Amino acid sequence: MSNSQPVIVVGAGFAGVTAARELTRRGRQVVLLEARDRIGGRTYYTEKLGRKLELGGTWVHWFQPHVWAEVTRYGAELTQSPAPEKGYWIVGGCRHEGTADEMLDLLDTGARALGEDSLRLIPHPYAPYEVEAGSAAEAALLAADKLTVADKIAQLDLSDDQRELLDAFWTLSLSGPTNVGGYLQALRWHALCGGDWLLMFEACATYRLKNGTASLLQAILDDSDADLRLGAEVTAIDHDPAGVRVRLADGSTVAGSAVVVTLPLNALGSITVSPALAEGKQAAAREGQTSQGVKVWARVRGIVPPFAALAPAGHPLQLAQLEYTVDGDSLVVALGADSTAVDFADREAVQEVLRAWIPDIDVVDVAHHDWVADPYTRETWPMQRAGQLTGALAELRRPEGRFFLAGSDYARGWMGFIDGAIESGLDVARAVDAALNS
Template sequence: MDRLAADSREWFPRPYEPLRHPDLHHIDDRTVIDHFTDSGLSPAEREVGIGVWAEHFNGPAAVSGLTQAMRWCAAASGDWRLLHEATSGHRLTTGTASLAAAIAEHGTADLHLGTKVTAVSQHGPITVTTADGSRRTARQVVCTLPLNALTSIDFDPALPEPKRAASAERTASQGLKTWIRVRGEIEPFTAYAPDDHPLTFARPEYTVDGDTLLVAFGTRAADLHPTDKEGVTHALHRWRDDLEVVDVAGHDWMSDEFSRETWPMQRPGHLTKYLAALQRPHGGVHFAGSDIANGWAGFIDGAIESGLRVAGQVEAALGS
């Protein structure tokens, strides 16, 4: 892990300029498995390292791009311990939904919730068509769809090939997140497993009315539904068969038509092949979101960074 973090500063000396290094193509086709296979580790040590990054990617290590892992490390100043603290050591005390609500309350935009966009045409004024057949026109449009859901909209003219290819190839993330309520208050622990297990990570997060709430992740949502109590219990008992599962809860983000992914993580080769093209406007349509952020891709921070950048593009296009 120290070597990976140290290498990240060599390849990404400026984390918010991820394409700056001229020789990125030399390592962009490598996977997390490649890194840990070449590190001279014992089989058990290799399993732990791969398991840690499978949890970070929320996907199998075999499709997890090494440069994506390095980008996270570089954003944390090349310190993987700081990376873990930054990514999982702090929470919004009132929940993520409170942030969205505060943004909505502070802004002046007209919000149309539950309104599904089906098409965007740029012949004349930009026309946005919704599922109920209504149309709205605009001088500029910002699209923040997750990458895997990008092709669910009929763009006319069609999106450039790199955008369509990146969406078709999909992100590396294909996993699940489940909350597990177990009987009683238990001592803190952290569990990892290789990425061929149904769950690759679990740990206690909260206590609720005398019980403990665990958060757990797996790399393949197709193999385990986050609300499958029997399946989740079986997976948890691979680590801790002394824990009594009271209930489980979660959301299948992979099957959700508006996400079709969990948090966005790049496959090998995607950084140099697609990032610049994904960030590029398509006529009057601009693209933003955590999927295509420069720094902290996969986090709210990356979404904010991307939004600020695109806001500047739109402002310039409007001549403001």
């Protein structure tokens, strides 16, 4: 094996496609192996319920610098999710209805308080764990990383309703339980937005790509000379200082100078690596991260006014909001923290859940992709558990010989977002090229 052999990139989501573009631009040959019959990974723009919909990653923002650079580079256009007018929320076991602003006002005090220490604890959001050993900053960071979001919420001086709505918001954002998700994970989002929670909320869920995530991803892929192979499921990787040998499920092997693996943390254990990866990486993969949620679309009879709805943990969905209208019906997107809470492919089950907010809502059809059951994903958007920011992240980012991990799960900044996937693809491509040049 030699450095003139191709670099093998495993996975054609945003991280893999970005790494492939960067490496081919540096004159490297790239073989891009994707298990599915499509590119995109956790972004999936496809025809459902009467129009093209995003079943996975969707919203982007100019506060997310890596995806924004790609938006600029390829001239991608944005559209905006409708600003909600009505608000529906469940707290204290009761349904409430008012304006969206009334609901936001109830959330505001707690959301501000939770993010209050973000800039003090994470002054450099792209180097959150790089603090001077033995310093007071390190002690503060380590102490904070012991807390879950639920621990932090319990410390805040809030009314019961404020507390419950804040818990709903972070159950939604973590795509999993607040007693697992790390407090620092929440602070990292705040820190990336200058400590402003409303800006953070806007960055996470307002602007979408007009022609879908697939259009931006395809533009990046078209800018590379990578040899894309679909239906190429990788089962094992042997690596040594001279190169790598990648085995596929069909029994074939591909030899390369280095390998970039972009599998989500919760799916990383599905590939056998030899020699085995460092125990720190294996332990992180075994532990996994927080997210285990669901995103479901519902086609609702008639035109409903733009709304947003929130509900606490225990309710099968934490958020629902109007996204589009189509042929006299409305398309509602909803997110929940437990993909197994009900059968989200069942129209009646989803209708019953939505009726907890809007009693007369009439669901015509539903669509979703079960990312947690999907063997190539096993999670939604990655959200660190308590302890993982100061624990496993640095090890996960450390290459081992010719083996490199890339992806949203291992990003420095907007981990869990399309932006983080692109950031990591850029970072790792540079590191691979440097390693092969040295």
